[in-house]
Amino acid sequence: xxxxxxxxxxxxxxxxxxxxxxxxxxxxxxxxxxxxxxxxxxxxxxxxxxxxxxxxxxxxxxxxxxxxxxxxxxxxxxxxxxxxxxxxxxxxxxxxxxxxxxxxxxxxxxxxxxxxxxxxxxxxxxxxxxxxxxxxxxxxxxxxxxxxxxxxxxxxxxxxxxxxxxxxxxxxxxxxxxxxxxxxxxxxxxxxxxxxxx
Numbered sequence: 001x002x003x004x005x006x007x008x009x010x011x012x013x014x015x016x017x018x019x020x021x022x023x024x025x026x027x028x029x030x031x032x033x034x035x036x037x038x039x040x041x042x043x044x045x046x047x048x049x050x051x052x053x054x055x056x057x058x059x060x061x062x063x064x065x066x067x068x069x070x071x072x073x074x075x076x077x078x079x080x081x082x083x084x085x086x087x088x089x090x091x092x093x094x095x096x097x098x099x100x101x102x103x104x105x106x107x108x109x110x111x112x113x114x115x116x117x118x119x120x121x122x123x124x125x126x127x128x129x130x131x132x133x134x135x136x137x138x139x140x141x142x143x144x145x146x147x148x149x150x151x152x153x154x155x156x157x158x159x160x161x162x163x164x165x166x167x168x169x170x171x172x173x174x175x176x177x178x179x180x181x182x183x184x185x186x187x188x189x190x191x192x193x194x195x196x197x198x
Contacts, residue, residue: 044076062092070099
């Protein structure tokens, strides 16, 4: 079993010394052994797969432990944070976030509430994306671009968002929320997913 801590700062003016002390105290209290720190200065907008965090998750094994000072250090996107949580759960890695008192394998009320809140925030983020999409569609319509379902067998207006929809399905986001996000019916989403898996 190995214990790692991931520390990310966005600017050169920020430093990780306080975070290191918090992590070491947390690890000592939990008796997690020696901590190997992985640090980088990079924007949270960058996909975690293209950061040192991605490489760290690749090499970590079942039983390993990952500590972060707070979940926002993982990424600025709620969907990406959920993706990292999902990866750690699937690989059998224990993820701790100190600020939120969160653990991916903790069944306490605190972790349950944290997960619920993140699900709500994720829904809000998807709604905001939906609003921006609708605004873009209105702008296209106003400029004379023809909208609607693409012509031809097997074509769907959801095709252009296929990758994101499949990612949300993989992260177990309820289909009713996904359908609302992409301004379609749940039945149409089911047909689209059936065609994707054909």
